[in-house]
Amino acid sequence: MKKESPLLKVGFVAPTLLFLITFNLYPLLYNIVLSFTNKQLSQDEYEFIGGHNYQAIFDAASNPKFGQALRTTAEFVLFAVSLELVLGFCLALCMQAKFRGKPLVLTLLLMPMMLSPAVMGLFWNLILSAHNGILNQVLGGAGLPTPHWLTEPSLKLCAVLLVDVWMWTPYMMLIALAGLNAIPGYIYEAAEIDRASRFTVFRRITLPMCAPLLLLAVLFRATDALKQFDLVMALTGPNDTSTQTLSALLYQLTFANQKVGLGSAYACIVLVLVIALATVFTRYLDWLATKRQGA
Amino acid sequence: MKVLRTLVIALFLVVGCLPLIWLGITAFKHHPDTITSSAKFLPVPGAPIAGDGIAFSPTLEGFEHLAEPHPGVEFSFLDHLLNSIIIGVASTLASVALGTSCAYGFSRFRIPGAKDWLFFVLSTRFMPPLAVVAPVLIMYRALDLPNTHLGLIVLYTAFNLSLSVWLMKGFIDEIPRAYEESALVDGYSRASAFFRIILPHARTGMAVTAVFCLISAWNEFGFAMTLNNAGAVTVPVYFAGLQGNTNGVPWPQIAAGALIFVIPIVVFTVLVRDHLLRGVTFGTIKQ
Numbered sequence: 001m002k003k004e005s006p007l008l009k010v011g012f013v014a015p016t017l018l019f020l021i022t023f024n025l026y027p028l029l030y031n032i033v034l035s036f037t038n039k040q041l042s043q044d045e046y047e048f049i050g051g052h053n054y055q056a057i058f059d060a061a062s063n064p065k066f067g068q069a070l071r072t073t074a075e076f077v078l079f080a081v082s083l084e085l086v087l088g089f090c091l092a093l094c095m096q097a098k099f100r101g102k103p104l105v106l107t108l109l110l111m112p113m114m115l116s117p118a119v120m121g122l123f124w125n126l127i128l129s130a131h132n133g134i135l136n137q138v139l140g141g142a143g144l145p146t147p148h149w150l151t152e153p154s155l156k157l158c159a160v161l162l163v164d165v166w167m168w169t170p171y172m173m174l175i176a177l178a179g180l181n182a183i184p185g186y187i188y189e190a191a192e193i194d195r196a197s198r199f200t201v202f203r204r205i206t207l208p209m210c211a212p213l214l215l216l217a218v219l220f221r222a223t224d225a226l227k228q229f230d231l232v233m234a235l236t237g238p239n240d241t242s243t244q245t246l247s248a249l250l251y252q253l254t255f256a257n258q259k260v261g262l263g264s265a266y267a268c269i270v271l272v273l274v275i276a277l278a279t280v281f282t283r284y285l286d287w288l289a290t291k292r293q294g295a
Numbered sequence: 296m297k298v299l300r301t302l303v304i305a306l307f308l309v310v311g312c313l314p315l316i317w318l319g320i321t322a323f324k325h326h327p328d329t330i331t332s333s334a335k336f337l338p339v340p341g342a343p344i345a346g347d348g349i350a351f352s353p354t355l356e357g358f359e360h361l362a363e364p365h366p367g368v369e370f371s372f373l374d375h376l377l378n379s380i381i382i383g384v385a386s387t388l389a390s391v392a393l394g395t396s397c398a399y400g401f402s403r404f405r406i407p408g409a410k411d412w413l414f415f416v417l418s419t420r421f422m423p424p425l426a427v428v429a430p431v432l433i434m435y436r437a438l439d440l441p442n443t444h445l446g447l448i449v450l451y452t453a454f455n456l457s458l459s460v461w462l463m464k465g466f467i468d469e470i471p472r473a474y475e476e477s478a479l480v481d482g483y484s485r486a487s488a489f490f491r492i493i494l495p496h497a498r499t500g501m502a503v504t505a506v507f508c509l510i511s512a513w514n515e516f517g518f519a520m521t522l523n524n525a526g527a528v529t530v531p532v533y534f535a536g537l538q539g540n541t542n543g544v545p546w547p548q549i550a551a552g553a554l555i556f557v558i559p560i561v562v563f564t565v566l567v568r569d570h571l572l573r574g575v576t577f578g579t580i581k582q
Binding site: 094095213223288 | 426514549
């Protein structure tokens with residue numbers, strides 16, 4: 001066997017890393033530079049204006065939109081992720097049993113999360129339509145209230161949440177199911193010998209043993225929900241106070257108002273949030289992997 | 296207990312699939328039948344259009360106009376579908392090729408700071424497109440890339456590399472090192488061992504990775520909408536533009552187009568059904 005040149009391994013990994021540095025890291029750094037300028041989207045010339053953009057953002061009185069968008073995004077992430085977690089986990093508990101046609105049922109259940117949020121979001125407009133939508137017809141048929149999902153300001157965020165929960169509950173279910181399946185049967189058998197009640201088994205065995213994977217799923221979903229843009233665009237448009245998430249606000253600023261400099265300052269703040277969350281996430285993944293290797 | 300379980304699963308199945316089924320039904324309706332106050336879900340040939348009751352007369356009208364542009368625009372649905380196909384396929388090939396070689400490097404060599412590099416690769420996935428799109432757009436303008444196929448191909452390749460590297464690393468880690476080591480002893484060069492020993496064994500992994508890259512490029516909206524809104528427009532962006540005219544939203548046509556757009560995803564999802572867990576968790580969880 002010949003001695004291999006140390007450059008060989010560089011040849012395998014460098015193209016990808018260079019690619020990512022050019023198209024991810026560079027825009028990120030450029031973004032920081034832009035946030036200190038008054039750059040407009042359609043003009044080439046711009047000046048450095050120091051921390052002016054940041055001052056404008058934190059001057060809440062003149063600029064209530066950022067706080068509002070931050071709150072909307074936080075609410076959205078919190079409700080979407082917790083609803084999806086609870087529903088997905090319940091569904092996973094039901095899907096744990098063996099039954100005929102299970103692979104088919106599982107595939108069908110998982111379908112929504114693979115579809116395009118932008119395209120399905122557009123179609124949900126028809127489903128959620130107040131008078132002609134099938135959802136309200138079903139609700140009305142069952143004697144329930146038939147709200148104006150997409151025109152009533154207090155319900156718009158609920159509509160976005162509803163579609164997000166429809167799309168991503170299967171995701172939670174899939175990961176929860178993997179967690180449930182990984183619990184060895186002998187633990188349940190031991191619990192049965194000890195005459196543990198069903199509730200005790202659930203609280204002392206099922207839940208704690210699933211928890212690491214559930215947390216992983218929550219982190220995955222939270223970082224994703226934080227970016228929410230597609231469904232907001234499809235259901236209410238980017239400039240609706242009740243559903244304007246951070247991404248939608250960024251879109252509005254950069255593209256409708258052309259204020260790239262200010263938008264970049266917002267983006268930097270969003271990125272700090274995202275990077276904080278991503279760091280927690282990758283550290284957790286790392287910890288999980290080491291723990292498994294140890295076991 | 297068993298009854299309750301069956302009920303819960305059935306409920307989720309109905310709620311989960313209904314929007315898709317409704318999409319399929321809507322695609323075969325006349326326009327007036329899509330916006331009636333009583334849901335029409337029973338296809339009966341010859342039923343009156345916009346009549347009472349649950350019957351509608353099925354039609355292919357929605358599909359017929361997909362090749363024609365709407366009044367006032369230059370391109371039809373099929374043109375946009377072609378854009379989606381070109382961008383999706385080319386970026387998928389590029390990300391699988393780059394990702395596989397990078398994953399092989401990380402799997403088989405001692406690379407300084409390997410863990411940090413891998414987490415850097417993963418972290419690129421967390422970036423909200425809207426937070427980095429302005430600098431990308433400025434950079435693209437300098438290179439004449441906005442509104443071209445190439446621009447989105449490059450960007451989607453970068454976007455999908457995190458997925459491709461992590462998924463492929465999982466698959467390549469599973470191929471025993473002994474395979475290529477014996478080849479190296481037999482006098483193969485590292486490159487020919489990679490091409491002739493590793494790649495054939497990584498075929499399933501590459502196919503699964505390709506499907507997930509294709510689906511995420513196919514569905515992507517944020518970058519597509521901001522970088523390509525005047526040329527090489529993909530289907531999700533085209534659909535978003537149709538939403539504006541509330542009065543006559545052409546629902547049968549939208550549904551027909553959306554149906555054609557999602558059917559490949561449904562097919563691919565069925566094909567990779569055993570690898571879904573791995574795919575959606577970047578290979579961090581394996582069954």
